Amino acid sequence: xxxxxxxxxxGLLIIITYLPLFLLILFKGKTRAARLFALHIFAIFWWGVGxxxxxxxxxxxxxxSLMKFAYIGVIFIxxxxxxxxxxxxxxxxxxxxxxxxxxxxxxxxATLTNKIFLYPKWIFHSFYYTSPSIIxxxxxxxxxxxxxxxHIQLIQFYRNIYPKKREQILLLCIGTIIGFVGGTLNFxxxxxxIIYPYGNFLIPFHSVIxxxxxxxxxxxxxxxxxxxxxxxxxxxxxxSISYLLIVVLAERFFQGIIGYSSILVTTFTAFLLGVIFFxxxxxxxxxxxxxxxxxxxxxxxxxxxxxxxxxxRSEKLKSIATLxxxxxxxxxxxxxxxxxxxxxxxxxxxxxxxxxxFSRIVKSEVDRIDHLVHQLLDFAKPAPxxxxxxxxxxxxxxxxxxxxxxxxxxxxxxxxNYDSNTALSIHADPVQLKQAFLNIFLNAIDALAADGKIxxxxxxxxxxxxxxIQDTGCGISKEDLTHIFDPFFTKKDHGTGLGxxxxxxxxxxxxxxxxxxxxxxxxxxFTIKLPP
Amino acid sequence: xxxxxxxxxxxxxxxxxxxxxxxxxYNLIITTDGMQCLDCLKNAEDIGLIxxxxxxxxxxxxDILKQIKKLCPSLPVIIVTGYxxxxxxxxxxxxxxxxxxxxxxxxxxILATTQSIIK
Numbered sequence: 001x002x003x004x005x006x007x008x009x010x011g012l013l014i015i016i017t018y019l020p021l022f023l024l025i026l027f028k029g030k031t032r033a034a035r036l037f038a039l040h041i042f043a044i045f046w047w048g049v050g051x052x053x054x055x056x057x058x059x060x061x062x063x064x065s066l067m068k069f070a071y072i073g074v075i076f077i078x079x080x081x082x083x084x085x086x087x088x089x090x091x092x093x094x095x096x097x098x099x100x101x102x103x104x105x106x107x108x109x110a111t112l113t114n115k116i117f118l119y120p121k122w123i124f125h126s127f128y129y130t131s132p133s134i135i136x137x138x139x140x141x142x143x144x145x146x147x148x149x150x151h152i153q154l155i156q157f158y159r160n161i162y163p164k165k166r167e168q169i170l171l172l173c174i175g176t177i178i179g180f181v182g183g184t185l186n187f188x189x190x191x192x193x194i195i196y197p198y199g200n201f202l203i204p205f206h207s208v209i210x211x212x213x214x215x216x217x218x219x220x221x222x223x224x225x226x227x228x229x230x231x232x233x234x235x236x237x238x239x240s241i242s243y244l245l246i247v248v249l250a251e252r253f254f255q256g257i258i259g260y261s262s263i264l265v266t267t268f269t270a271f272l273l274g275v276i277f278f279x280x281x282x283x284x285x286x287x288x289x290x291x292x293x294x295x296x297x298x299x300x301x302x303x304x305x306x307x308x309x310x311x312x313r314s315e316k317l318k319s320i321a322t323l324x325x326x327x328x329x330x331x332x333x334x335x336x337x338x339x340x341x342x343x344x345x346x347x348x349x350x351x352x353x354x355x356x357x358f359s360r361i362v363k364s365e366v367d368r369i370d371h372l373v374h375q376l377l378d379f380a381k382p383a384p385x386x387x388x389x390x391x392x393x394x395x396x397x398x399x400x401x402x403x404x405x406x407x408x409x410x411x412x413x414x415x416x417n418y419d420s421n422t423a424l425s426i427h428a429d430p431v432q433l434k435q436a437f438l439n440i441f442l443n444a445i446d447a448l449a450a451d452g453k454i455x456x457x458x459x460x461x462x463x464x465x466x467x468x469i470q471d472t473g474c475g476i477s478k479e480d481l482t483h484i485f486d487p488f489f490t491k492k493d494h495g496t497g498l499g500x501x502x503x504x505x506x507x508x509x510x511x512x513x514x515x516x517x518x519x520x521x522x523x524x525x526f527t528i529k530l531p532p
Numbered sequence: 533x534x535x536x537x538x539x540x541x542x543x544x545x546x547x548x549x550x551x552x553x554x555x556x557x558y559n560l561i562i563t564t565d566g567m568q569c570l571d572c573l574k575n576a577e578d579i580g581l582i583x584x585x586x587x588x589x590x591x592x593x594x595d596i597l598k599q600i601k602k603l604c605p606s607l608p609v610i611i612v613t614g615y616x617x618x619x620x621x622x623x624x625x626x627x628x629x630x631x632x633x634x635x636x637x638x639x640x641x642i643l644a645t646t647q648s649i650i651k
Contacts, residue, residue, distance in 0.1 A: 332614035336636035337545025343639055344552050357548060365545050404587055408615055413592075 005126045008055025010200035014048025017207040024211075025220060033087040034220040040080035041210075044179070044203065046073030051186070051200055055127050063120035063128030071111050075139070077183065078146040079104045081176065085150045089157045100146060107139045123193050132190045140187050147180045171213040179206030239281060243273050308487075315498040319438050320376070326402035327372050334365035375402075385509060390430045392465060392530075393418050396456055399437055403445070411450045417457040424458060426465050426530050428510050436506040439499035440469050440526050447473025447524065464513075464529040475520040484516055535580025535650050536561055540569035540596065541612065542588045546635070550583060550612075553639045554646060566591035566599075573603055580650045583642075584629075586613040586620065594620075594627060601628040608649045612637065 004012070022045055025038040050070020057066055079100050086097065110116050116139060117130040151173065158169045185199025213219040250269040341358050348354040375398060400407075400414060407414060418424075444454050448471055457468040476484060483489040485504040507514045511531055518524040536559040541547050547562055554560060561576060563569040565588055573579065582600060586593035597609055608630040613620070621632045631645050 329614045332635040333543045334545055337543075337549050339636050340549035340552055340639060354552075361545050361548055405615070408587055408592070408620065409617060411592075411594075 005055055007127055007197055007200060008052050010198070010203070011048050011050070011052030011055050013201070013204040014207075015045065015052060017204040017211075018042075018045035018048055021207045021211055024214065029220050031221060033084055036080055036084040036087055037220060040077060040084055041207075043073045043076040043080055044207075046070070047077065047183075048203075049073075051197075054129070057128055060120050060122075060128060064114075064117055064130060066128075067117050067120075067130040068111050068114075071116065072108060074143070074183070075104050075107050075111070078143055078150065078180075082146050082150040085154050085157075089153055091153075103142055107135075107142075110135050110139070123189055124196055129189050136190060143187075144184065147184075151177065151180075168213055168217045168219045171209055171217065172219060175206045175209030175213070178209070179203050182206070239277065239284065243277060246273060311498055312502055315439075315502060316435065319435065319442065322406065322442065323376055323402045323438075326405045327376050329405045330372050330401055331369055334368045337361055337365045385429045385432060387427050387429050387510075389425045390428050390433065392424050392426055392458055392467065393422060395430055395433060396437070396458075399434055399441060400456075402438075403441055406445050410445060410448065410452070412445065412448055413451070413453045415453060415455040417455060419458045419460050421460055424460055424465060426532050428530060432506045432509070436503040436528075437467075437469070439503045443499060444469065444471035444473060444524070447471055447475070449473070460532070461529075463531065465532050467528045467530070468525060469528075470523060470525040472523040475522055476516075476518040476524055477520055481516060481518055485514075535559075535578050536576065537646065537650070538563065538569065538572055538576070538579050538582045540564075540566065540582065540588070540593075541585040543585070546585065546612070550642065553642050557643070558646065558650070565589060566593070566596040569596060570599055570603070573600060573607075579604075579607065581646060582607065582609045583612050583646075584609055586611060586615060586624075594623060597624065597627045597629060610645060610649075 018041055022038060022041045025034055025041060029035060029038060047070055050066060050073060054063070054066050054070060057063060082100055083097055086093065107116070116133055116136045118133055119131050120128045121131050123129045154169065154173055154176075158166060158173065161169065179202065182199040182202025182205075185195060185202075186197045188195045189197050210219065247266060247269050251266045254265045341362055344354065345358065396416070396418075400416075406412070441454070448454070453472045455468070455470045457466075457470070459466045459468075480489075485500050487498055487501040489501075504514055507528055507530070513529040515527045515529075516524065517527075537554060538561045539547060539550050540563045541550070542564050547564070551560060551562070561572050561579070563572055567590065569582070569584070573582075584593050584596060584600075588596075593611065593613070597611070600607065600609055605628070609628065610631040610633060611621075611624045611629045612633045612635065614635045616634050624632055630649065633641060633645060
C-alpha cells in the first residue's frame with residue numbers, strides 16, 4: 001500500500017492543481033505568451049509528478065532516476081517563465097533567450113549524464129532524495145538568477161501599465177513569488193536535512209492564484225464564461241462533502257474517546273451542521289457573486305436600475321440643453337422691452353402716459369421672464385409624479401415656444417388643429433408630459449428636411465383626449481417601427497435611444513396609450529390617448 | 533416728417549419699444565401680424581421702411597418678406613429678430629432684406645439704421 005508522506009501529498013496537490021490549469025491555458029490560450037506560459041505550467045506539473053513519485057518511492061535503486069526525471073521539470077520552470085515575461089513586455093532579444101535556453105539544455109545534459117546527482121540518500125526517515133555535485137550548486141544559483149531577473153522585469157512592467165492589466169500582473173507576480181519561494185525550499189534537502197521540503201505545499205497556491213487571475217481578470221486574454229449554476233453546484237458539493245466528512249470524523253473521534261459509536265453524538269453533529277449549513281451556503285453564494293459576477297442578482301438589478309435612471313437623466317439633460325437655447329431666445333423679447341423702457345425712464349419720468357405704459361409693460365415682461373425661467377426649472381428638477389389639471393393646449397404652446405428657435409432655424413411650419421374646447425384639460429403631471437411630447441417633437445425635428453411641417457391635433461373623444469402629432473419627415477421603416485419604443489434603439493449617430501422609450505413610459509404611467517404609424521418618405525404620426 | 537415706418541411684430545413689448553425710440557421722429561404704422569402688415573402695405577402710401585419680426589403666428593416673417601418684395605420690390609425692409617444665426621440672416625438678405633437687427637437692440641442702433649435709410 002502506498003504511504004503518503006507530506007512530500008508525496010504536496011506532489012499530488014501539484015498534479016491535481018496544475019493539470020487543469022495546463023489544459024485550460026493550452027486549449028484557451030491563443031498567443032505565443034500563452035503557449036510559453038503553458039510550457040512553464042507543464043514544467044511545474046512535471047515536477048509535481050516527479051516529487052509525488054519521489055515521495056512514495058521506497059526503492060533505493062530507482063531513487064536517482066526519479067530525481068533526474070523530476071529535475072528536468074525544475075530546469076525548465078524558470079526558463080519558460082522568463083521567455084514568457086520577455087514576450088509580454090515585448091522584449092524580442094534573441095540573445096537573452098538563447099543564453100537561458102542554452103544553460104537549460106546544458107543542465108539537462110548534465111542531469112541525464114549523472115553530473116548533477118551523485119547518489120541517493122534517505123532523508124527525514126521518509127523518502128529518498130539525492131546527494132548533489134558542485135554543478136547542482138551552480139544550477140541552483142543560475143535558477144535563482146533567472147527567477148529574480150524575470151520578477152524584476154515583471155515589476156518594472158507593472159509600474160507602466162493600465163489598471164486592468166495591472167491587476168493581472170500584480171496577481172501573477174504574487175502567485176509566482178509564492179510558487180518560486182516554495183520551489184526554492186525544495187533545493188535545500190539536497191544539501192542538508194535541516195529543512196523538510198514543506199515549501200512544496202506553497203506551489204499549489206501559485207496555481208490557485210493563476211486560475212483566479214484567469215477567471216476574474218482574463219490573464220493571457222483567456223476568457224472563461226463561468227455559469228453561475230455550475231459555480232454554485234461545485235461549491236455546494238464541496239460544502240456537502242465537507243459536511244459528511246465532519247459527521248464521519250466526529251463519529252470516529254467520539255468512538256476513539258468513549259469506545260463505541262453514539263447515535264446521539266452523530267445526530268447532534270449532523271443537527272449542528274445542518275443549522276449552519278444554509279447560512280454557510282448563502283455566504284458562499286454571496287462570496288461567489290461578489291468575486292465573479294459583480295454582485296448578486298438583486299444587486300445587479302439595482303445597479304441596472306441606477307444605470308437606467310442615469311441614462312434617463314442624461315436624456316433629460318439633452319432636452320434641457322435644447323430648451324435652454326429656446327428660452328435664451330424667448331427671453332430676448334421681454335429683455336428688449338425692459339432695456340428700452342429703462343433707457344427712456346429718466347427722460348420721460350414726468351410723462352404720465354409713458355409711466356402708465358412702463359408699469360404695464362415692465363410688469364408683464366418681467367412676469368414672462370419669470371414664467372420662462374420657472375418652466376425650465378420645473379423641467380430640470382427631478383420630482384415624483386404630481387398629477388393636477390393641465391390645459392393641454394397651454395402645455396403644447398409652452399413646448400412649441402421652447403422649440404421655436406429650432407423650428408425657425410430649420411424652417412419647420414407648425415400647424416395647430418386644436419379642439420374647439422380651448423380649456424381642454426387632463427389630469428396629469430405637466431412636467432412629465434412636457435418631457436414625453438418634447439421627445440416626440442425632437443424626433444420629428446430630426447426627421448424633417450427644410451420646409452417640413454408638424455401638425456398637432458387635439459380632440460376630445462368620449463373617454464380620451466386624443467392628441468396627434470404628425471410630421472412630414474423621412475418616415476420610419478416597418479422593421480424599425482416595431483422597436484421604436486425599445487430602450488436604446490436608435491438610428492441616430494448621437495442618440496441614446498431612450499427618448500421615445502421614456503415617452504412611452506410616461507404615457508403608460510398616466511394610464512394612456514401611444515401608437516405610431518409611419519410611411520417611409522411621407523412622414524410619421526404619433527397618436528396619444530390620455531384620460532381626461 | 534415725410535415717409536412712414538411700418539412696424540410688424542406680434543410682441544407688445546417690442547412694438548412699444550420701437551414706438552418709444554422712433555415715435556418722436558417718424559410717423560409709425562403698427563401691425564401685429566403678417567396679414568395686417570400686407571394689408572397696410574397695399575392701402576397706405578408713403579411707407580419708406582418696414583421693420584419686420586421673424587417669429588410670428590400664422591405667417592413667418594421670412595414668408596411675409598417674400599410677399600412684400602413681390603408687392604414693392606424697392607421698399608427697404610429691416611429684419612428685427614432674436615435669431616442671431618448666420619443662416620437666418622443670409623436667408624433674409626437673399627430674400628431682399630436691407631438690414632438685420634438682433635434683439636435686444638440698442639435705441640441708437642435702431643435710430644442709426646432707420647436714419648440711414650430714410651434721410
